[in-house]
Amino acid sequence: MISEDDVWKCLEQIPDPEIPVLNIVELGVIRKVQITNNHVTITLTPTYSGCPAMKHMEQEIQRSLKMFKGIHLKLETVYFPPWTTSWISVEARNKLQAYGIAPPEEETERKAALWGVESKIQCPRCKQQQSKLISQFGSTACKALYQCQSCMEPFDYFKCL
Amino acid sequence: MANALFNYILRLADSTIILAQRDAEWTGHGPYLEEDLALTNIALDLFGRGKALLEYAAKLEAKGRTEDDLAFFRSERQYFNAIITELPKGDYAFTMLRHAIVDTFDLLLYSALMSSTDETLKGIASKTCKEIQYHQRHSFAWIKRFGLGTEESARRVSDALEQLWPFTDDLFDQAPAEVDLINAGIIPDRSSLKPAWQNHILNLFNEVHLKPNTEAFMQSGSIKGIHTEHLGHLLAEMQALPRMYPNATW
Structure with a gap:
C-alpha cells in the first residue's frame, strides 16, 4: 500500500529542470498529495x-x-493561492546562494510600490551588497539579471514574487 | 449567464494571446540581448495566462473543444481581443507604449478580478497580477527613457501615442451581456476602472511631456469581433501550422 510519505519522498528526487540544485518539493510547486485507495x-x-x-x-x-x-x-493544476517565492524553503535558499543564484528577498511591502527604489541584492559570490539591476528579465521567467559592482560578476537573482 | 461568462473569458484570453503574439515577434529582433529576453519572457507570461483562461473557457463551454482548438481554429470575427493588441508591433517605442497602456489597464482589471466571486477567475487573476507588475515597471521605465531621452526618441514615442490613443477607449467597452456578470460580482464594471487608468497613464505622460490628442476619433468594435485588417494576417501566421496539420504534436 502506497503512503503519502512514499510519494513525497519520490517527488523529492525530481530536480527542477532549470535549477537542478533544487528539487520540485523545495521549490514549493507541489501543494498537495492525496491518496484514496x-x-x-x-x-x-x-x-x-x-x-x-x-x-x-x-x-x-x-x-x-x-x-x-x-x-x-x-x-x-491550481492557481490559487498563487505561488510565491516565500514558499521556497530556507534550506533551498542556501542552496540557491551556493549555486550562484541570489535567493529572493523576504516578503516586503516594497513589492506593492511599483516605483520603489530598487533594493540592493547581495552578490552570491563575494557577498557584497553593491549590485546593479541589468535586466528585470533574465534567462528564465523566474530570474532577473544583476551585476555586482564590487567583484563585477554578473549573476542571476531569483525574482521575489 | 454561463454563455456570458464564456464570452467574457474569451475576451480576456484573446487580448492576452494576441498581445503575446505581437511581443513574440520581437524574438531575435530585440534592440539588444537583454530586451530580446525581456520581451520573450513577457510574451511567455502572457501565453501562460492565455492558456489558463482558454482552458477555463473550454471547460465552461463543455463541447469538447480544447484550449488549442479555441486558439487555433477561430477566425477574425470570432476573436474578441482589444483592437490595440493586434496593431503591428511598429518600432520599440510603439511596442513599449502599447505595453504601458495595456499593462496599466490589465493591472487594474485583474486586481479587481482578484475579488471575483468566481474561484477560477480569482485564482488566475491573483497569479497574473504579480507578473503584470513586473511588465508595467519595465514598460514605464522605457517610456521615461524615450520621452526624456533624445529628440529622436521623444519624437518616436510621441508618434506612437498619436497612433495608439484612438484605440484606448475600446479597452473599456462593455458587452450588454456582461451586466449580469457585474451584478453577480464575477467581474468589475469596466467604466469604474477608467478614472484610475487615466490617472496613472496621464501622470506618466505628464512626466515625459507627452500629450494625447483628446479630440481624436475613438475606434471601437472588439466586443463585436470587429477588427482592423491586421488581425487576419496575425492569425494566418499564428494558426498556420495547426490548420495545415491538425492534431500535430511535438
Whole structure:
C-alpha cells in the first residue's frame, strides 16, 4: 500500500529542470498529495503562468511514480493561492546562494510600490551588497539579471514574487 | 449567464494571446540581448495566462473543444481581443507604449478580478497580477527613457501615442451581456476602472511631456469581433501550422 510519505519522498528526487540544485518539493510547486485507495492526486501550482518547465515537471512526476505499480495518477493544476517565492524553503535558499543564484528577498511591502527604489541584492559570490539591476528579465521567467559592482560578476537573482 | 461568462473569458484570453503574439515577434529582433529576453519572457507570461483562461473557457463551454482548438481554429470575427493588441508591433517605442497602456489597464482589471466571486477567475487573476507588475515597471521605465531621452526618441514615442490613443477607449467597452456578470460580482464594471487608468497613464505622460490628442476619433468594435485588417494576417501566421496539420504534436 502506497503512503503519502512514499510519494513525497519520490517527488523529492525530481530536480527542477532549470535549477537542478533544487528539487520540485523545495521549490514549493507541489501543494498537495492525496491518496484514496490506489488513486493518487498531486496538486501543483505553477511558479509563473507561462513557465515552460511545468510540462516537463509533470512528465517527470508521471515517470517517477511508475515505480509504484497499479496506481492511478492524477495531476491537478491550481492557481490559487498563487505561488510565491516565500514558499521556497530556507534550506533551498542556501542552496540557491551556493549555486550562484541570489535567493529572493523576504516578503516586503516594497513589492506593492511599483516605483520603489530598487533594493540592493547581495552578490552570491563575494557577498557584497553593491549590485546593479541589468535586466528585470533574465534567462528564465523566474530570474532577473544583476551585476555586482564590487567583484563585477554578473549573476542571476531569483525574482521575489 | 454561463454563455456570458464564456464570452467574457474569451475576451480576456484573446487580448492576452494576441498581445503575446505581437511581443513574440520581437524574438531575435530585440534592440539588444537583454530586451530580446525581456520581451520573450513577457510574451511567455502572457501565453501562460492565455492558456489558463482558454482552458477555463473550454471547460465552461463543455463541447469538447480544447484550449488549442479555441486558439487555433477561430477566425477574425470570432476573436474578441482589444483592437490595440493586434496593431503591428511598429518600432520599440510603439511596442513599449502599447505595453504601458495595456499593462496599466490589465493591472487594474485583474486586481479587481482578484475579488471575483468566481474561484477560477480569482485564482488566475491573483497569479497574473504579480507578473503584470513586473511588465508595467519595465514598460514605464522605457517610456521615461524615450520621452526624456533624445529628440529622436521623444519624437518616436510621441508618434506612437498619436497612433495608439484612438484605440484606448475600446479597452473599456462593455458587452450588454456582461451586466449580469457585474451584478453577480464575477467581474468589475469596466467604466469604474477608467478614472484610475487615466490617472496613472496621464501622470506618466505628464512626466515625459507627452500629450494625447483628446479630440481624436475613438475606434471601437472588439466586443463585436470587429477588427482592423491586421488581425487576419496575425492569425494566418499564428494558426498556420495547426490548420495545415491538425492534431500535430511535438
